[in-house]
Structures are given as C-alpha cells and as structure tokens.
Amino acid sequence: MSSLESKVDVLIIGAGPAGLFAAHGLAKAGVNVRIVDQRPIRVAAGQADGIQPRTIEVFKSYGLGDRLLREGNQIHMAAFYNPGPNGGIERTGRASDVTASTARYPFEITLHQGAIESIFLDPLREMGVEVNRPIIPTALVLSKDEGLLRDPQAHPVKVTLKHLDGEQEEEVVHAKYVIGTDGAHSWVRKTLGVTMDGEQTEYIWGVVDISPDSDMPDIRNKTAIHSPNGSCMIIPREDDKVRLYIQLSENDVEKDIETGRVDKSKIGPQQLMQVAKKAFHPYRVNHVGEIEWWTIYVIGQRVASKFSVNERVFIAGDACHTHSPKAGQGMNASMNDSHNLVWKLTHVLRGNADMSLLKTYEFERRKYAQDLIDFDKQWSALFSGKPRTEENQDGVAHEDFLNAFQKFGAFSSGVGVHYAPSMLTQPTHQGLSQNQIIGTRILPHVFIRAADARPFEIQDLLPADTKFKVLVFVGDITKSEQLERVKTFAREITEGENAFLAAFNPEIFDVWSISSGKKEDVNYTDVPVALRPHWSHVLLDDTDMYARSGGGGYTRYGVDSDRGAVVIVRPDGYVGLVTPLESTEEVVDYFSVFLKKTSSS
Amino acid sequence: MSSLESKVDVLIIGAGPAGLFAAHGLAKAGVNVRIVDQRPIRVAAGQADGIQPRTIEVFKSYGLGDRLLREGNQIHMAAFYNPGPNGGIERTGRASDVTASTARYPFEITLHQGAIESIFLDPLREMGVEVNRPIIPTALVLSKDEGLLRDPQAHPVKVTLKHLDGEQEEEVVHAKYVIGTDGAHSWVRKTLGVTMDGEQTEYIWGVVDISPDSDMPDIRNKTAIHSPNGSCMIIPREDDKVRLYIQLSENDVEKDIETGRVDKSKIGPQQLMQVAKKAFHPYRVNHVGEIEWWTIYVIGQRVASKFSVNERVFIAGDACHTHSPKAGQGMNASMNDSHNLVWKLTHVLRGNADMSLLKTYEFERRKYAQDLIDFDKQWSALFSGKPRTEENQDGVAHEDFLNAFQKFGAFSSGVGVHYAPSMLTQPTHQGLSQNQIIGTRILPHVFIRAADARPFEIQDLLPADTKFKVLVFVGDITKSEQLERVKTFAREITEGENAFLAAFNPEIFDVWSISSGKKEDVNYTDVPVALRPHWSHVLLDDTDMYARSGGGGYTRYGVDSDRGAVVIVRPDGYVGLVTPLESTEEVVDYFSVFLKKTSSS
Incomplete structure (x- = not known):
C-alpha cells in the first residue's frame, strides 16, 4: 500500500452536525474513525440552530449536555399574534413552547450551528481526531465480493479523496464502513444512486439573523405572527440575537422555472427586513449592527429511498431527509440518525454483534424520517396559510394553529419518537x-x-x-x-x-x-x-x-x-x-x- | 527601591483554604494580590474535607460550585448506632444529615483539602496568580504614621519574606493590606501579639482516611456510633473512601504534660483501626490498600482576641479560631471569613468605600467565631460522652443526641449565619x-x-x-x-x-x-x-x-x-x-x- 493509501474502520464524509455527532460517538467508543469535509473552515454563523428536548437528553447522555445548556438560549414560551382590530397585529395567547409532559428539559435550545459543531470538535480534538479539510471524495467503490461484504472486519469500501488545498493530491482510503453525512445535495447518496422521494412545495421563506431593536413584548419568545401582511416567526437566540423566518410571496422573489430554486441575487436581507417590518406592525423591529446571516428557501419535503447499501455505506442527516426548517427539526433528526447508528456500528466492529444489527438503522430511522415529512406537511401548510379574518373565512384560525402546535408537541420535541417492533424492540410484555x-x-x-x-x-x-x-x-x-x-x-x-x-x-x-x-x-x-x-x-x-x-x-x-x-x-x-x-x-x-x-x- | 523590594495591594500569608479563597476573590475582583506559603507543595491528602450547605452556595456565587459538586461526595443521610442487646451496636435511626429547610443544597460535600485548594488554584493560575513557595515571613512592621494609616492607598505594612529554596534570599514587600491565613499556629497572629482566648478540652480523637471493606449498611452515610467500646464517626468521602473519627481514651495515648499535645510517635494508624473495629462490632471494617492519611488531636476551643490591627493587617481562618473538626466546620468558617473580607477590601482599594467599612469584618466574623465555639462545646461534649445504657443512666441518650444534631442544624449548615445590626445591616423595616x-x-x-x-x-x-x-x-x-x-x-x-x-x-x-x-x-x-x-x-x-x-x-x-x-x-x-x-x-x-x-x- 502506498503512502497515499490507508485503512480505516469508519470513514465519515461531511463534518456537519450529523457527521460530527457520529465521529464523536464512535471515537468515544474507541472506534478507529476518520472524518473529512469539503469546507476549508467550519460554519461560523447561521444555518440550523434549534435543539429539541430529546436531543438535549441525548447530548447529556454523551456528557455534552452541560456545555449545550451553558451556551445556548432557552425557549420556554411561545406567543401567538394575529390580525388585530386596527390593521396591525395583537397577541391572541401565550403557551408552553414545548408540549411534551415527560420532557426532562421542557424547552428548546437555540445556538448557532458553528457553536454546536464546536461542542463535538473540542472533545474530538482531545481524543486525537481532527476534521481533515478541505477534501472532497471523487470515487466510491463498494466491493461486490460476498465474502468481503459478509466479513464485518473486511475493508470492502474504497474511497478516493481529493485534497483541495496545496497540491490537490488524491489518496485512497479503504474503509470497513462509510457514513455519508454530506448534506441535502449529498455526493455519497448520488454516487450510490439512491433517489429522494417527495416533492417541492410552493412556500417560499426568507431568514435573517439579527440583533433586534424592538418594542415587541414577545421578542424573547418563539412568536408566530399571522398578520394581514404575511406570516413571520421569531426565534430568540443566544447573545440577545433573534432569527426571523419571513414568508415571501411569488411577487417578492424570482424562481428558476426548471429547478424551482429561488434566485438569491434578486433579493437581499434589507428587502426581507422590509417584509418583516410590515408583519410586525404596530411594533417596531430594526436590526442593530450587521445582519449576521440570511437566506431564502423553498420548502422541499423528501426522504431517501434507502439509508444504506449492503450495510457498508450509510447516509445520515440531510442526505436522507429535507423539510421545512421552522419547526426546528433538521439538525435534531440528523444527529439522532447518527445516535442510532453509532452504537450498532461499534458493537459490530468490536465483534460483539452480528452485522444484521445494522439493518435496524434504516428500519428505525427511515420510518422516523417519513413521519417527520408527514408532520412537516401539515405544519408548513398551517404556518404558511393566511390567517382567518372577517374577509377570509377560509384562513387558518388561531385555535386551529394552537391545537396543531400542541398536538404535534410530543413528536416535534423528539420525546415521542417510537421505534417499531424489531429484533431490538419487543413489546410482548x-x-x-x-x-x-x-x-x-x-x-x-x-x-x-x-x-x-x-x-x-x-x-x-x-x-x-x-x-x-x-x-x-x-x-x-x-x-x-x-x-x-x-x-x-x-x-x-x-x-x-x-x-x-x-x-x-x-x-x-x-x-x-x-x-x-x-x-x-x-x-x-x-x-x-x-x-x-x-x-x-x-x-x-x-x-x-x-x-x-x-x-x-x-x-x-x-x-x-x-x-x-x-x-x-x-x-x-x-x-x-x-x-x-x-x-x-x-x-x-x-x-x-x-x-x-x-x-x- | 532595590530589586528585592516590591509593592503590592494585598499580601496574603498562607495558602490554605482561607488564603486561597481570599486570593481568588481579590484577583477575580481585579485587585493586585500576592500569596505566599511555607509549604514547598500543596496538601495532597487528608486535612479538612467537609463543605457545608452555605459554603456550597458561596462557591456557586464565585462560579466555583459546579466543579465542587462534580468532584465531591455528597452526604444526604445521617445514621445513628447505639449499644444493642448483644454487646455490639445496632441502628437506632436515620435522619437528614442537614437540618436546614432553606438550604439550596441540603447536604454536605466531602472532598480532600488538596482538591478543594485546586478549585482555587486553577482559576488563579488563569488570572496570572501563582502561590509563591516555599516562603516564610520573618518580619512584619506596621507603620505608626497616622497619615499613612488613614490613607487607604498607602503601603504602611512592611513584610520581610525569606525564600526557603535555592539561596534562601530575603525580600521586602510593602503592602497596603496584609491577610494572615497561616493556620492555627499563625505567625502573623503571634507577631501582632494577638492572643487566643479559650481552652483545651480533655477529648482526644484519632482520624484515619481509608478505602473500607465493610458490611456496615451505613458506611456511605454520616454515621455516629456510640458503642460500649467508645464513639466513632463515619464520614463518607470521594472515590469510595471514608474518614473515621475515633474516640481515644487517656490509656490509648501519651500526652505532653506541658503543652497538652499528644505524642504521635507512641501510636499509629493500625492502633486507631483496632479501636475502630471494636466500636463497629458486630460489623466488619478493614482497610483496602494503604491508610491514606491519619492524625491524632486534642480538641481546643479558642478565638483570637482581635481579627485585625488598624484595619491594615487581618487574620482569617484557623489563625482566628480552633475547635473540634467533627462537625465539619473549620474549613467553612475559614473560607467564609475571607468571603466577608474580600469585597470590603476591594471597595476600599477601588476608592468606593471608606476604610471604616473594614471594621465590620472583625465585628461580624468574631461574633460568628464565638458562636461557633459555643456550639462546638455543646456538640463535642455530647459526641464524646458515653452512651446511655442500663448500667450508665447518666450517659447520652440517642434522643438527646438526635435533638442536638437537628437543633444545631441551621447553624452548622451555615445558612443560619446572622450578622448583627451595624452600618451594613439595618433591620428597621x-x-x-x-x-x-x-x-x-x-x-x-x-x-x-x-x-x-x-x-x-x-x-x-x-x-x-x-x-x-x-x-x-x-x-x-x-x-x-x-x-x-x-x-x-x-x-x-x-x-x-x-x-x-x-x-x-x-x-x-x-x-x-x-x-x-x-x-x-x-x-x-x-x-x-x-x-x-x-x-x-x-x-x-x-x-x-x-x-x-x-x-x-x-x-x-x-x-x-x-x-x-x-x-x-x-x-x-x-x-x-x-x-x-x-x-x-x-x-x-x-x-x-x-x-x-x-x-x-
């Protein structure tokens, strides 16, 4: 084997939350692991930021909960604003942000993705694992040799990696197992030929992260605004910042007819703030200093048709499922994919468990992802719908929205996740x-x-x-x-x-x-x-x-x-x-x- | 000024818990501070180890509570054993170890003194303050110049320090204020000519720190044993260790007639274990591995006549008060002396407060120390007394002991500490x-x-x-x-x-x-x-x-x-x-x- 060839037990492609979670869990269990990422540096701002109650429990179970609780903002209360008598909005109620009576932590945590990634990166470094970057995979070949595929200790996956810095050299890694955590546009998924099932919606949203100047009394709560001028959601965040999700109309943006993607060059964060200001009326909302991060997206709701090939190459996280971000589910679903996979891989690699254990990963997590999409379809429709008013009796009434908010609570908090009967889950007694x-x-x-x-x-x-x-x-x-x-x-x-x-x-x-x-x-x-x-x-x-x-x-x-x-x-x-x-x-x-x-x- | 002369705002002599607490509090407040100690290295085992509920609150208020809670053992329950029908002991009851309903942390923490000192040493190091050691003071001269004494920013205290390592050179430090936290035999106190008021008792106790092998069901509780063969107290500690306090009779030890001190060369830890074994009967108690630490002491109960001279030189901790160790008060009283002094010195040094504020240190803490000695006299007598039995109707009954244990709870937990009316404490409303x-x-x-x-x-x-x-x-x-x-x-x-x-x-x-x-x-x-x-x-x-x-x-x-x-x-x-x-x-x-x-x- 040349110096540009190496062996590893588990190769992880993609160092977002799902990949880092897997790397941390495996390294902590003593597994020989390597993680690569195409980005030259880690995420500094924006992106996903919501951590649900069950995910906090999971962080705690790895010894990472205290830091998460120390650094993150907590959302305990939700507030609801609807059209008021004077053309602006008025508060129609407050409620618990989390509806899950058994939650150990009955609140959401918000913390920017970079800080969450650091929660894994620091202990990983102490265990001697660094993310190798910037690196992209250029080829992935899974052996067809049945003997190799059946031997849990064989290295049947050959991955070619290209280093993007310096001399752009290529290396070959022979892995026992590969995990593709390379995001919604996953190269691993495409290379495996795994399709995404589902569709794009018509809903277009903008997002801005700001330090607010506002007289809105619920600026530190998760606040759903259904105004005559469109919907908006306030997500309070760490360091006195807030994220605003802002509903956009077809008039606000230009879409590429073929891909359905929004042309980000035709709109900027200041236009998003203008739309938000209308929704806030009669309350004031301005940003202090720079707008830290912004984006625009069209909600897509899709699940990968397979989560693994031969139980040797797995995909996890956004590579498996995409959906709307406003219920704060994405990063949670992603990290819990890895949480489900890590211990199974560990026991197979240690020689304790049969490889059949690995089949339960797709069985358990793909069903969860489908449930998530079903939830998201109902939730997004309610949230993106127009409010019920005198003139629009077909709109979404506050009560309907609040009922849905609470009904979905156990699921969206993560504590309701229920794995179906299998070799691992036997409900006989x-x-x-x-x-x-x-x-x-x-x-x-x-x-x-x-x-x-x-x-x-x-x-x-x-x-x-x-x-x-x-x-x-x-x-x-x-x-x-x-x-x-x-x-x-x-x-x-x-x-x-x-x-x-x-x-x-x-x-x-x-x-x-x-x-x-x-x-x-x-x-x-x-x-x-x-x-x-x-x-x-x-x-x-x-x-x-x-x-x-x-x-x-x-x-x-x-x-x-x-x-x-x-x-x-x-x-x-x-x-x-x-x-x-x-x-x-x-x-x-x-x-x-x-x-x-x-x-x- | 030569290179062997320097100036400092506060010089602390003695790096035990009281001195380190003061150094940490002052450094955290941004005060220019120096701390010296005669020991070449810090305490590694034994010594004081009990942290009371109020002290945990105080640690928490400095941001040090989480580490204390993480590293220490917690004592929640107390158990009481008395003479049983078969010549051995039997349990007569269990109760809460802490009797203080308002305690935020209704338990004691035990952790060896070296670990507690590290809780201060590590953040001190991050703030650029190291303990200078081994160093002893050889002279302390307080200026008699009224102008200097009245000027809060003057340096009226001249201390000569001798370095015990290397070339044993001397240096001179000019300090605005000096704190003597140099223990029961305080050089600072003696140099100031401050007397200790009080007396020595007749009670002699031995202490061993062991990893126990025992079938005693309350080995992890604070257990008071009044046996026909003498009294013993179990203090469970970190790392599955326990401390045993063992009552000794005059026959067990030899005392120096003049000083009243016990001759430690005439008895060893194995003899202490033999006495303990008799008190444990019918339960087994052995030590696994080495006996980590041991000592013998005669209880003395004394308070210093003054806690400061001209509000320029202060004494704190064991330098001010000595008493029995079994109620776990010593280190708490010591650190809370420093807690009381630190903010007052800080405000005087910053120029916010008048020097008269410093008089409240002695006013508040000397009264507390006297209360502590009064408590200790009653407590020690009860604890060192013989148990009531058929033959000895004058002995201490279980009920008396339990009543005293609970009556003194608010005081011994520290949450009952009540500063008398003064410029700082005005109970009008x-x-x-x-x-x-x-x-x-x-x-x-x-x-x-x-x-x-x-x-x-x-x-x-x-x-x-x-x-x-x-x-x-x-x-x-x-x-x-x-x-x-x-x-x-x-x-x-x-x-x-x-x-x-x-x-x-x-x-x-x-x-x-x-x-x-x-x-x-x-x-x-x-x-x-x-x-x-x-x-x-x-x-x-x-x-x-x-x-x-x-x-x-x-x-x-x-x-x-x-x-x-x-x-x-x-x-x-x-x-x-x-x-x-x-x-x-x-x-x-x-x-x-x-x-x-x-x-x-």
Whole structure:
C-alpha cells in the first residue's frame, strides 16, 4: 500500500452536525474513525440552530449536555399574534413552547450551528481526531465480493479523496464502513444512486439573523405572527440575537422555472427586513449592527429511498431527509440518525454483534424520517396559510394553529419518537411497564441511592457508553416471597445455561437494582450481590431527605411495586425489552438474536 | 527601591483554604494580590474535607460550585448506632444529615483539602496568580504614621519574606493590606501579639482516611456510633473512601504534660483501626490498600482576641479560631471569613468605600467565631460522652443526641449565619420581608424571567461580583396606584439629589425588578426602564411553563405582593437593608455611610 493509501474502520464524509455527532460517538467508543469535509473552515454563523428536548437528553447522555445548556438560549414560551382590530397585529395567547409532559428539559435550545459543531470538535480534538479539510471524495467503490461484504472486519469500501488545498493530491482510503453525512445535495447518496422521494412545495421563506431593536413584548419568545401582511416567526437566540423566518410571496422573489430554486441575487436581507417590518406592525423591529446571516428557501419535503447499501455505506442527516426548517427539526433528526447508528456500528466492529444489527438503522430511522415529512406537511401548510379574518373565512384560525402546535408537541420535541417492533424492540410484555412504552426512550425520573440517599436522574446513570442497561425493578424485597423471586433471578443470570451476564462479555452490560422500599429501612447490602456490581447501583423509589425530588417511580413507569420487572434499555436510551423476573430465557433470546455469545472476560 | 523590594495591594500569608479563597476573590475582583506559603507543595491528602450547605452556595456565587459538586461526595443521610442487646451496636435511626429547610443544597460535600485548594488554584493560575513557595515571613512592621494609616492607598505594612529554596534570599514587600491565613499556629497572629482566648478540652480523637471493606449498611452515610467500646464517626468521602473519627481514651495515648499535645510517635494508624473495629462490632471494617492519611488531636476551643490591627493587617481562618473538626466546620468558617473580607477590601482599594467599612469584618466574623465555639462545646461534649445504657443512666441518650444534631442544624449548615445590626445591616423595616431575615443570606428561590419565562435560581443572578444588588419587588403593577409608586421610585433613584443610582458609580449596583404578575399577562416592557437595565432583569414570581419550579416567592420572603419592597443584597449575598418603595432616602443613607459619592461614569 502506498503512502497515499490507508485503512480505516469508519470513514465519515461531511463534518456537519450529523457527521460530527457520529465521529464523536464512535471515537468515544474507541472506534478507529476518520472524518473529512469539503469546507476549508467550519460554519461560523447561521444555518440550523434549534435543539429539541430529546436531543438535549441525548447530548447529556454523551456528557455534552452541560456545555449545550451553558451556551445556548432557552425557549420556554411561545406567543401567538394575529390580525388585530386596527390593521396591525395583537397577541391572541401565550403557551408552553414545548408540549411534551415527560420532557426532562421542557424547552428548546437555540445556538448557532458553528457553536454546536464546536461542542463535538473540542472533545474530538482531545481524543486525537481532527476534521481533515478541505477534501472532497471523487470515487466510491463498494466491493461486490460476498465474502468481503459478509466479513464485518473486511475493508470492502474504497474511497478516493481529493485534497483541495496545496497540491490537490488524491489518496485512497479503504474503509470497513462509510457514513455519508454530506448534506441535502449529498455526493455519497448520488454516487450510490439512491433517489429522494417527495416533492417541492410552493412556500417560499426568507431568514435573517439579527440583533433586534424592538418594542415587541414577545421578542424573547418563539412568536408566530399571522398578520394581514404575511406570516413571520421569531426565534430568540443566544447573545440577545433573534432569527426571523419571513414568508415571501411569488411577487417578492424570482424562481428558476426548471429547478424551482429561488434566485438569491434578486433579493437581499434589507428587502426581507422590509417584509418583516410590515408583519410586525404596530411594533417596531430594526436590526442593530450587521445582519449576521440570511437566506431564502423553498420548502422541499423528501426522504431517501434507502439509508444504506449492503450495510457498508450509510447516509445520515440531510442526505436522507429535507423539510421545512421552522419547526426546528433538521439538525435534531440528523444527529439522532447518527445516535442510532453509532452504537450498532461499534458493537459490530468490536465483534460483539452480528452485522444484521445494522439493518435496524434504516428500519428505525427511515420510518422516523417519513413521519417527520408527514408532520412537516401539515405544519408548513398551517404556518404558511393566511390567517382567518372577517374577509377570509377560509384562513387558518388561531385555535386551529394552537391545537396543531400542541398536538404535534410530543413528536416535534423528539420525546415521542417510537421505534417499531424489531429484533431490538419487543413489546410482548408491555403490560408490565404500562407507562414506559417499549420502543421509546427511558422516561426521565429521579431515584435515590439506597446507600446514601443521594438523588439521581436515572437518565444520568444510563449514559450513551455503548452498554445495555439491565434495570431490575426488584419490587418489595421486605416480603420474603418477592425476595426469593429476586434471588432466583440473580442466580439464573449468573449460573447455568441462561446466565447471560456471565456468558456474554460483562463489559456489554450494566446492572442496576431499583427497590420500592423506603430510605429509612432499606439496607443496600440486602440486595443480592449479582444485582449490585457496586454499592452505588442500588436505587430506591423514594424522595430525597427533603422530599424535593424523587418518589413515585414505579407508578411513573407503570411497574408493579410488589412484583417488579426487568427493563432492558438499549445503549441509545430506548427501551428494548420488558420481562417478568421469571423470564430469563426471553432476555437471553433477545440478546442472542444480535449479540454473539462470548465468554466473560 | 532595590530589586528585592516590591509593592503590592494585598499580601496574603498562607495558602490554605482561607488564603486561597481570599486570593481568588481579590484577583477575580481585579485587585493586585500576592500569596505566599511555607509549604514547598500543596496538601495532597487528608486535612479538612467537609463543605457545608452555605459554603456550597458561596462557591456557586464565585462560579466555583459546579466543579465542587462534580468532584465531591455528597452526604444526604445521617445514621445513628447505639449499644444493642448483644454487646455490639445496632441502628437506632436515620435522619437528614442537614437540618436546614432553606438550604439550596441540603447536604454536605466531602472532598480532600488538596482538591478543594485546586478549585482555587486553577482559576488563579488563569488570572496570572501563582502561590509563591516555599516562603516564610520573618518580619512584619506596621507603620505608626497616622497619615499613612488613614490613607487607604498607602503601603504602611512592611513584610520581610525569606525564600526557603535555592539561596534562601530575603525580600521586602510593602503592602497596603496584609491577610494572615497561616493556620492555627499563625505567625502573623503571634507577631501582632494577638492572643487566643479559650481552652483545651480533655477529648482526644484519632482520624484515619481509608478505602473500607465493610458490611456496615451505613458506611456511605454520616454515621455516629456510640458503642460500649467508645464513639466513632463515619464520614463518607470521594472515590469510595471514608474518614473515621475515633474516640481515644487517656490509656490509648501519651500526652505532653506541658503543652497538652499528644505524642504521635507512641501510636499509629493500625492502633486507631483496632479501636475502630471494636466500636463497629458486630460489623466488619478493614482497610483496602494503604491508610491514606491519619492524625491524632486534642480538641481546643479558642478565638483570637482581635481579627485585625488598624484595619491594615487581618487574620482569617484557623489563625482566628480552633475547635473540634467533627462537625465539619473549620474549613467553612475559614473560607467564609475571607468571603466577608474580600469585597470590603476591594471597595476600599477601588476608592468606593471608606476604610471604616473594614471594621465590620472583625465585628461580624468574631461574633460568628464565638458562636461557633459555643456550639462546638455543646456538640463535642455530647459526641464524646458515653452512651446511655442500663448500667450508665447518666450517659447520652440517642434522643438527646438526635435533638442536638437537628437543633444545631441551621447553624452548622451555615445558612443560619446572622450578622448583627451595624452600618451594613439595618433591620428597621424587617416587617416588610418577614421571612427574609435582614443580616442573613438571601433565601434561595426560583423566579422566572418575564421576557421568556425561563426559570432562574435567584442566587445565580446575584453572584459575588462585588456589586450591591438592588431587588425592587415592584408588586402588582397592573394596579395603577402601584404602578405610580413604582414609577415614582424609578424617577427618584435616577433624578434629583437622592438619585443614588445616578450619583454613585453604576458599576457598584445591579438592579432587578421582581413582579408579582403572571407570565401569561406581563409584558416586561411595562416596567420603567430605570428598573430594567437589560431585558433579562425583569423577573416574575410565577412557575415555569410546566409548574416544575418557581412561584410563591413573595410569600417565601414575606413581601406584600401588592405593595412590594426594596431589598438590598450585599456583595457577599447577605441582606443589608429592606425599605418601602417610598424610602429612597433610607437607601441613600445606607450607602452614604460606607460608600463615597462618585459621579456616574
């Protein structure tokens, strides 16, 4: 192999949010990864900036949440303005920006894309991974050799990269797996011959990022303005800035008849501000200093027909789905694609899991993308529609808009994401955890540690560390019958042929016991040793010493507080399986489908 | 001046917790500061390790709380063991470790002194301040020139320092002010001729820091053991370690008759463990690996007769007060001495405040130290006493101990610290804030921002940035009469001769408005501009959008929700003054006593 040829486990093409998320997750899991990007420097302003509640939880699970919360602006409240009696607008109501009662963080975060990318770039650098740029791929060849394709450790993908700086030299990379996160106009997708299904809409919008001078009382809320002079949305952002989404009419812009694309040379940010000012009337809105960033777009709603080829080349992020930006979904959908893929690739590369696990990526994320487009079609139509007025009784009424806003809340917040039944998601015993829907993320809840009564949010105890979490709701073990059931379960998972904890590599599993007992009574030392690998792994469903948090966890999950249940949480935080304490075999079957038995180390 | 002579604003002698706290606070405030220490390297293990609830709030106010919370162990629960029926001990109860219902952090943090010192050393280094070591002071001369002593910018203190490394050279430092934070055997104190008042007790204790191997169910709680074989206290610590305080009898040790000091050469950590094992019976306790640190001490209870000489040389920390370590007070008292002194020195050095402000340091902190010794006498006697048993009816009953434990909670947690009336603390209008005691720290409470409904803990909005915080509880300004009162107040503080905000340097003040209105109705733009220097400075006494936090703030502080009040919070977070909205003159008088009028910048 010449110096211009190299091998890598995973090559990522495109260093936007989806690509950086994947690179960070893989590098953190110890995977040999390389990431390239065509841009000479990273994004400095504008672009995507909305982070939804579930995505904040996901950031937190990688240890990145605190920085996101520190740097980002939070949107808690939404306000709605409609045509008022005097020709201008008036407020018709305020409501929670997020409609998702189980959200751990019931708000959106806004932060410009460059700052979000830095949240990944800094830890990546500490792990020795830099984005190689500016580089473009010029060829991608996937081997047709069935033997190579079936061998998870083979390098069947040959990618030719061209360096755009200096001498523009080419190099060849042999990768086990490739992820194309190269955006809406994805070169990887086109090279694979994957089509985008869906269509372009008639809606045209402009966007400006400004530091506002305004007397509008809701300039720091997410404010939807339906004015007689067009629709506008205010998105407050970090550093006292705001983004304005401004509806444009066919008269405002010129479109290329063939592509449907708007000709950006015929309109500028000052014209956008003029349209916004009309919508704001009678409130004032000006920009202080420069207009930081602006763009114009026509909403397209499309999903890629495939998300992978032979489970060796994947696409993720905007390469898979495009839709309207106003619901703040794009970057979230993109990063959660990577979140879904990272742990699966890691377990296959480590030799723990069968390659069939990788098929669940497209199965789970393509269905999500289709749901997203369906949501976006309804949302965009409502948002881009004219308001109902005396003269226009066919327009969108405030109530319709507010109802839709709240109805879609669980989906748009991300906490409602529900993966369909598959090898990874088995809803057989849904009745044992009536409120913790199998296939959705583990509900946030505060438990206290039995040994020291310290409260913990359970999501913080279940990080995205590639391990499966075995939560043993041991019930009330002060009752001897229940204690016997728990001891039997503890014995079965450590002895005999169903002993999955012993038979599988224990680095794949993390075991927690959750008792329904009270802090005054429980001795953590009474829980069988197999179910408490460390003193800190026994939790109680009880309040902290000041009753400020905790308690009611069994009820929240809908688990019987006498008899308990076993809840398996996937490495990405989604519940995969619930069984009674007696069903050790079902647990073993669940893992045996996609994990290989390896002897314990 | 030769190269071995230099000038500095503040010279700090001793780089333990009190000295580092002072150095950090002063450096952060932009004061020219130097800190020296006799030890060649910092403390690596053992020593003080308990951080009380109020001290956590104080760390948070300097931006140091998150690291403390991340690195430290938390103690939430206390357990009590007493003689059981079979000759060993048994648990007689569990209770909250902290008894202080208003504590923002209702727990103690344990972390070894070296780690706590690092929390200051790292930001100090970023600000360009390093501890100079190993250096000892050999002479300290305070000028007797009245003119120099009265000039806050003069350098009347001449300190000779000897470098212990290399060539042992001497240098001379001319300081405006000196702080002696050089511990219980303070050279500064002795050089000033300041006596320690109080006495030595008969109680002898040993301490070991170990990684335990134990089946004691409360090994991760703060556990007080009163056994027939002596008393013992378990203090759980970071990294799964515990500290054991072990009561020793006269037979266990040898004392020097003259000094009363224990001869440490006659006993070792293994003997301490043997005594502990007897107290633990029937539970097992062994140490895994090395015993990290150990010591033996006789409890002394003394307070320095003076805390400063001419308000030019101060002592703080152990140099001022010594007492028993088991209530975890020492490091807290020490750092809070510095917290009290730092902002006062800063304002005098900046030329904002009269030197008389510095007299309040001794006034406030010496009284606190005396209260601490009184508390410690009662506490130590209870703790070192023998338990009540069938045979010993004069012993300490569990109930007595528990009652004392809870009664002293507000004091030992630090949240009960109450500064007596002085130029800084004027309780005239206590009735206007019935539950917010003037002279105590501002109660923690969550308010939401009017502009975006984002919840904030008010303590986080009032950092230790040397500014006085003017909290204007504006009441219900939807009522026109109240709105008029608020507008009048806003006018008076910005116009005319009582216009303190305009007349004093505005960098000294930070103004916040707190409305009793609701988030659905209030427009932050309705609050007079003088009372909202930024959109973020209008708060509401209401819950967040999900009613998870906030609301009830007027009731918590005991402020009338119609008529409001003005609450002045000192830079150290203690409430100094409460007035009605009409009493602008009282506010002006309060500041004029110790702040100099300067024209607004």
